[in-house]
Amino acid sequence: MRIGSALIAIWLIIGVLATWQRGYFTGSEDPDCARATTIAITVIAGPLNYVGVNPKVEECDLPEPSQ
Template identity: 60%
Template sequence: MKIISLLVLLWLIIGGVAAFQRGYFESSDTSCAGLGTIALTIVAGPLNYLGVNPEVQNCELPQPSE
């Protein structure tokens, strides 16, 4: 179980490094699509270095009722 946890943590760290290298943490875009792209990049992990470029084009958040 420790090995699996370590591998998952390493996978996510590599994804975080990929998101950092792409400059996703430096932009002031705090839209749903921007945050979704960051999350997908982190989850994709090492696949980012194999050519995967996950992006969220748009997303609609539900609006609160009045």
């Protein structure tokens, strides 16, 4: 159990590092859905970012609440 938790933590730390290196944490003062989703997917992809995976979300349509 400890080894699995440690591997997941390392995986996510590598993902945060890749996200930081790509400059996703800086820039736009008004983050939108596509930017937030790109950051989340890049963090989750973790080490795969270093073997060529470049996840990006160009559009994000959020559902509107019913009236």
